[in-house]
Amino acid sequence: xxxxxxxxxxxxxxxxxxxxxxxxxxxxxxxxxxxxxxxxxxxxxxxxxxxxxxxxxxxxxxxxxxxxxxxxxxxxxxxxxxxxxxxxxxxxxxxxxxxxxxxxxxxxxxxxxxxxxxxxxxxxxxxxxxxxxxxxxxxxxxxxxxxxxxxxxxxxxxxxxxxxxxxxxxxxxxxxxxxxxxxxxxxxxxxxxxxxxxxxxxxxxxxxxxxxxxxxxxxxxxxxxxxxxxxxxxxxxxxxxxxxxxxxxxxxxxxxxxxxxxxxxxxxxxxxxxxxxxxxxxxxxxxxxxxxxxxxxxxxxxxxxxxxxxxxxxxxxxxxxxxxxxxxxxxxxxxxxxxxxxxxxxxxxxxxxxxxxxxxxxxxxxxxxxxxxxxxxxxxxxxxxxxxxxxxxxxxxxxxxxxxxxxxxxxxxxxxxxxxxxxxxxxxxxxxxxxxxxx
Numbered sequence: 001x002x003x004x005x006x007x008x009x010x011x012x013x014x015x016x017x018x019x020x021x022x023x024x025x026x027x028x029x030x031x032x033x034x035x036x037x038x039x040x041x042x043x044x045x046x047x048x049x050x051x052x053x054x055x056x057x058x059x060x061x062x063x064x065x066x067x068x069x070x071x072x073x074x075x076x077x078x079x080x081x082x083x084x085x086x087x088x089x090x091x092x093x094x095x096x097x098x099x100x101x102x103x104x105x106x107x108x109x110x111x112x113x114x115x116x117x118x119x120x121x122x123x124x125x126x127x128x129x130x131x132x133x134x135x136x137x138x139x140x141x142x143x144x145x146x147x148x149x150x151x152x153x154x155x156x157x158x159x160x161x162x163x164x165x166x167x168x169x170x171x172x173x174x175x176x177x178x179x180x181x182x183x184x185x186x187x188x189x190x191x192x193x194x195x196x197x198x199x200x201x202x203x204x205x206x207x208x209x210x211x212x213x214x215x216x217x218x219x220x221x222x223x224x225x226x227x228x229x230x231x232x233x234x235x236x237x238x239x240x241x242x243x244x245x246x247x248x249x250x251x252x253x254x255x256x257x258x259x260x261x262x263x264x265x266x267x268x269x270x271x272x273x274x275x276x277x278x279x280x281x282x283x284x285x286x287x288x289x290x291x292x293x294x295x296x297x298x299x300x301x302x303x304x305x306x307x308x309x310x311x312x313x314x315x316x317x318x319x320x321x322x323x324x325x326x327x328x329x330x331x332x333x334x335x336x337x338x339x340x341x342x343x344x345x346x347x348x349x350x351x352x353x354x355x356x357x358x359x360x361x362x363x364x365x366x367x368x369x370x371x372x373x374x375x376x377x378x379x380x381x382x383x384x385x386x387x388x389x390x391x392x393x394x395x396x397x398x399x400x401x402x403x404x405x406x407x408x409x410x411x412x413x414x415x416x417x418x419x420x421x422x423x424x425x426x427x428x429x430x431x432x433x434x435x436x437x438x439x
Contacts, residue, residue: 001122001130004113004149012114012146012405017172018412019148019405022165023112026157031107032100032194039200040075040190044107045099049077052099052188055168062175076200077188081174081181087423090182091430094211094384095170095415096201096375097163098192102397105155112156115147118404127152129399136395136402138218146405156401158393163214164188166391166412170419179416182423183208189375195336198378208384209427210350213375214415216368216390219407222354223388225341225369226377227278227299228306231334232313234260234294236287237327251324253292257285260294260329263316276301276369280309301339301369337377340386341369347385349430353421354387360421361413389414 013020028051030044040046053071056079060067067081077099083090101107115123120143122132129152133139139147150156167186173179185206189197192215216223238253264280266272273279278300286293298313300306313331320329344351358365376386392407 001124002115002119003124004115004126006111006113008116009112009114009148016405018165018169018409021168022148022158022162022403022408025161025164026110026112029108029110030100030157031103032191033103034194039196040100041194041196042100045190046075048099049075049188049190052077052164052168056171059171059175064177070202070205072200072202074200074202075190076202078202078205079171079186080205081184081186083182083184084180084423087180087182089426089428090423091210091425091427092183092185092208093419093422094185094187094206094208094386095167095419096187096189096211096213096379097167097215098160098189098197098375099164100191100193101155101157101161102159102193104397105399106153107155107157110154110157111151112148113151115149118142118145118147123147123149123402125149125152125399131395131400131402135400138394139402141219142404142407145407148403148405150399150401152399155396155398156393156403158391158401158403159396160192160215160391162391162393162403162408162411165408166214166415169412170415173416179419180423181419184419192375197375198382201375201379203382206384209430210347211376211379211384211386212354212415212418213386213388214391214411215374216370216388217393217396218366219390219392219404219410220358220364220366221368221390222351222358222365223370223374223376224344224351224367225301226337226339226373227301227371228303228339229336229373229377230298230306230310231336232296232298232310232331233334234296234313234317234329234331236260236292236294236329238289238291240290250289251328252289254285254287254289256320256324256329257287257292257294260316260320261285263319264296274371278305278309280313297336299371303338337373338381340377340380343380343385344387350385351387353418353425353430354389357414357418357421360417361410363410363414389418
């Protein structure tokens, strides 16, 4: 069993600019908050955006041609770098990462440390939690790697501050004259973890052909498909009667809510499905006798499957209304995002460039159907085909989160290779090839 060391991390950061940038980002608590309607939902996100604005302005001013930096009213930070000389006909690319961390776990006072040359027997965190291949099977592929971990009290924030660090290092290298690029946009979004980041993307200021998010997990992952996603709010009306005279009169909304949940297929839940299987996931019940509600999400890779799940929920409501009285149970559905695989099929040149970038970076690509969504889901349907590139982060959203340092560097290598390859691509040729490939 190995223990992490904070001094070892400081020593590494002193000689590794990318790691140092990541650690600096984790110092700001940017946990998003679904209970707040403002954008961004928390002050920490805006604090970090303003801090990065100052840094990015100094870097963009050193680029040739000089870039522009805009902090939008919705908290997103947008950098635009005009194309380098000779790259004016290249496709315009957007790279994105999000500033917020998940509300599932505290992001305040993050205290990272380093496991040097992981040996494979597990890691004891500072507070006694054990991170091993039972919690994180992917660790078995990282023996010999330096791995950044938490102290067991908070999440690490590599989702997606690792992606933000990659973008900042990319900008620094461009400012240093190391990378030739076409028209390039960098966007730091907010509130991705609560499904609102698309609302922060200033699409009116972006004139691009395609995009990539830097928000995936394991080394080599290239997300080429996502779930289709619905959220659902079930509302239940009860009837409150004094318990002394309640017989035949009282209708307990909270018990109906429990009955609703019990009728969802137990073998079609996140904890019982994997791969390409969809699910129903109730995550919140609230209320009492008079009123109750159930919040749930529905997920499926096929839109027809998602529609079938919607109908299944509606039929549960119908049966409960037949039993307890009309209009006692109702469901409202909200489309959260769609599977971007259908869009990417129409733009195969985008994935071709991504695959070639991975090859140039010496990374074996693993095309993945992500059991969730990304900013790319909504961006793709807004006209920007947008696959998702890995950051290397593992076990996100909790105290077992960790980040193998070599994977973080490989993420940067892939993104840098993509920028360089895109700069050499003729825009008209790219989309002509797309049309040909789609025949």
